[in-house]
Amino acid sequence: MSTIFYGALVSPVSLTSYDALPRALLCVSHRTGDIQWIEQDVPAGSLQDVLARHGIIDMSGMELVELRNGEFLIPGFIDTHTHAPQVPNIGSGQEHELLDWLAQTTFPMEAKFADDNFAKKAYGTVVRRIIDSGTTTCCYYGTLHLGATKVLADFVHSAGQRAFVGKCNMDRNSPDYYIESSAATSVEDTKSLISYIRGLTPNSTTALVQPILTPRFAISCTPELLGSLGDVARADPTLTIQTHICENDSEIQFTKNLFPPNILPPGSEAAKKGRTTYAGVYDAYGLLRKNTVLAHAVHLEDEEVEMIKKSNAGISHCPTSNFNLRSGCARVGMLLDEGIKVGLGTDVSGGFSPSILTAVQHASIASKVVAMHHPSSQTSTTTFTSRQLPISALLYLATQGGADVCDLSKRTGSLEPGKAFDALVVSLKSDSGNPNVWGVDWDADLDVSGTNGKTERQSLEAQLERFLFTGDDRNIRRVYVQGRLIGGKEFIPSA
Numbered sequence: 001m002s003t004i005f006y007g008a009l010v011s012p013v014s015l016t017s018y019d020a021l022p023r024a025l026l027c028v029s030h031r032t033g034d035i036q037w038i039e040q041d042v043p044a045g046s047l048q049d050v051l052a053r054h055g056i057i058d059m060s061g062m063e064l065v066e067l068r069n070g071e072f073l074i075p076g077f078i079d080t081h082t083h084a085p086q087v088p089n090i091g092s093g094q095e096h097e098l099l100d101w102l103a104q105t106t107f108p109m110e111a112k113f114a115d116d117n118f119a120k121k122a123y124g125t126v127v128r129r130i131i132d133s134g135t136t137t138c139c140y141y142g143t144l145h146l147g148a149t150k151v152l153a154d155f156v157h158s159a160g161q162r163a164f165v166g167k168c169n170m171d172r173n174s175p176d177y178y179i180e181s182s183a184a185t186s187v188e189d190t191k192s193l194i195s196y197i198r199g200l201t202p203n204s205t206t207a208l209v210q211p212i213l214t215p216r217f218a219i220s221c222t223p224e225l226l227g228s229l230g231d232v233a234r235a236d237p238t239l240t241i242q243t244h245i246c247e248n249d250s251e252i253q254f255t256k257n258l259f260p261p262n263i264l265p266p267g268s269e270a271a272k273k274g275r276t277t278y279a280g281v282y283d284a285y286g287l288l289r290k291n292t293v294l295a296h297a298v299h300l301e302d303e304e305v306e307m308i309k310k311s312n313a314g315i316s317h318c319p320t321s322n323f324n325l326r327s328g329c330a331r332v333g334m335l336l337d338e339g340i341k342v343g344l345g346t347d348v349s350g351g352f353s354p355s356i357l358t359a360v361q362h363a364s365i366a367s368k369v370v371a372m373h374h375p376s377s378q379t380s381t382t383t384f385t386s387r388q389l390p391i392s393a394l395l396y397l398a399t400q401g402g403a404d405v406c407d408l409s410k411r412t413g414s415l416e417p418g419k420a421f422d423a424l425v426v427s428l429k430s431d432s433g434n435p436n437v438w439g440v441d442w443d444a445d446l447d448v449s450g451t452n453g454k455t456e457r458q459s460l461e462a463q464l465e466r467f468l469f470t471g472d473d474r475n476i477r478r479v480y481v482q483g484r485l486i487g488g489k490e491f492i493p494s495a
Ligand SMILES: Nc1nc2[nH]cnc2c(=O)[nH]1
Pocket: 083, 098, 102, 106, 216, 217, 244, 247, 321, 347, 350
């Protein structure tokens, strides 16, 4: 049994190109939730023949979803960095920089999650909101609490989202009311959470919800704690790791003061060089590797860029937060030119929106700001340093780039046979209720003859751009993960 989608499809190919197929036919297996096959261009008159070629003569037991003009399929968004317990704080504490904001706004809210009942009340709506924003894969930070983070994992698991869920490690430089009692307790709770999450989907290598090691940032961890987390990571190369890096000048200085080279493990590169960098601290404790997600990376030194490149760790670019906390503009174009993996993160509530669409818009603006400040005579269209990011790159960062960063590139991030059907049905029709996107009459916009107006591909490209820059939850009709409908405007959650 399968679901067949017939209509427009958009999917990233690379940073510089994407598929925009006005009349695609895509088949999803009900058994696996994977995409079985895609036909790129099927005129309406050939539909029966093409289905027959795939052995589908009788549509009974099949679901056929026909998309209208102004609607298209797109891979689900991947949020490589967000803080679930900060969603209730969105839009507050907007006048601080990072360290003050943590102390004044963030830690007081996170501390409330000591109460599992508070977590049960908050996290259900948090997860629903993030899914309905079109996020099919999410890297979640919980709080330092084991109980509340289990509650978060439960909600994500039962909602059917693909996700990484981590408990923050923080045994120093945190307020008395919100700190772990020792490195040993922090590690013990982390191991319990890993077992708990792995137990949610027994004996499955394809579990949607996975644990993730989450040393909050170097400042909040003693050397003993980072060392023990490094041991946990070394024992399990499949375990993903997430943390913050080079977000804010004061934070970087504080980190360097806390970790002078003489206290770092003697064999580490930083200890040998006698010079600490932020990335060098994580590297020294074995926390920099191909499945490490590093959020922000606004103020990386050249040496750190090299180190990250060598480790094949990925960067979560969080432009909304970087503007909002006045952290700076990450040089994403340069990172991409270096071949470093980059995805997008909402970083709620440093960022004030749980939608990756907002991150896309701000990633575009951030790249324009970098280009304004570092004008270049570069004319190449395949490099990005000092150039604003094109639509193809923005789409890539929001989808496949995120999958690359999470080490999930074979499973999700684009619409391709053999990958999971993690996808959105987007509608720009007037019945979406979003006046920004239906200011254009998509039917009139289209001229299939190609003599006036736009070709079908051009119209679809225009629709994608409109959606990325002015779309919102109202335009997300359906959200699928692994072939299962889990959200969107049309979704009715079971009671
Ligand atoms: N943006 C952001 N940066 C951090 N660094 C350490 N914790 C946080 C956090 O919660 N948000």
